[in-house]
């Protein structure tokens with residue numbers, strides 16, 4: 001599969017009469033009218049945000065709503081995301097993305113200033129994946145639709161994959177999957193928006209952090225703290241990969257009045273929440289966390305239901321931000337475009 005699937009952005013609709021000839025078209029240009037109709041829809045559906053006590057309830061019970069979601073859908077809802085490897089080669093075997101900061105077996109933190117001290121601590125108090133040479137963590141992993149394709153696709157013997165979610169139901173489903181292997185993977189319950197909860201790995205230990213449609217589920221007021229904490233877990237040269245909902249995505253325009261919590265932040269009928277990002281929103285979050293931009297693109301896709309002759313305008317944002325090398329001279333684990 002790897003190498004065969006074209007990257008997003010290659011199929012253009014030049015002749016509108018051909019719209020129903022394919023399932024999806026990339027980089028669709030929006031007309032000014034379409035943009036202002038979308039703007040108007042959002043103004044309408046967000047005219048009166050939900051009262052504060054309702055907002056607090058959705059915040060405080062956020063993991064319960066996702067638990068309910070996974071109790072109902074188990075692992076049938078999200079599809080495995082095989083496009084991950086064409087969009088994010090950092091998740092594949094490292095032959096082409098060798099990191100300049102990789103460590104030798106068991107020596108996890110050659111990069112921070114107090115090397116000897118930390119190596120001693122590792123021997124005394126090892127953490128899951130301590131002996132790995134390439135560590136990926138997926139945050140908000142759900143039932144593993146990203147994690148399992150990584151474990152299947154990436155045959156690097158030094159790979160270790162962490163995955164966490166604040167829904168214990170989701171994490172249980174990951175652990176009970178026949179592809180789950182404790183020697184290569186560690187799934188744990190963790191609320192990334194909770195500043196007090198600690199991670200199972202030390203700072204400066206991760207090569208890649210993956211955020212696939214998860215930051216949008218977090219209260220925008222807490223997003224900066226989440227990204228800054230995650231950034232501290234990255235090795236220099238390590239990166240955060242994100243794909244998430246963009247402003248005016250069809251899903252945003254479909255919200256009715258009474259579902260808006262804050263600007264561009266809504267609650268679905270099942271109690272789960274979703275924010276719709278601009279490229280600038282994300283750039284600010286990552287840059288403020290000390291990361292550097294490698295990619296920040298908007299993917300405006302026209303999806304087509306050929307059977308029902310329906311068109312759906314999707315907007316997604318894809319980002320890759322890298323933690324600077326101490327020297328800035330070496331090439332990091334994350335490839336630049």
Ligand SMILES: C[S@@+](CC[C@H](N)C(=O)[O-])C[C@H]1O[C@@H](n2cnc3c(N)ncnc32)[C@H](O)[C@@H]1O
Nearest residue numbers: 066078140141142145165166191192193212217
């Ligand atoms: C839309 S789903 C995406 C799941 C998965 N990333 C995928 O690609 O299939 C969002 C996930 O984020 C999780 N989530 C939301 N807020 C979270 C938080 N504060 N900490 C950890 N996980 C969270 C939810 O439980 C849910 O599994």
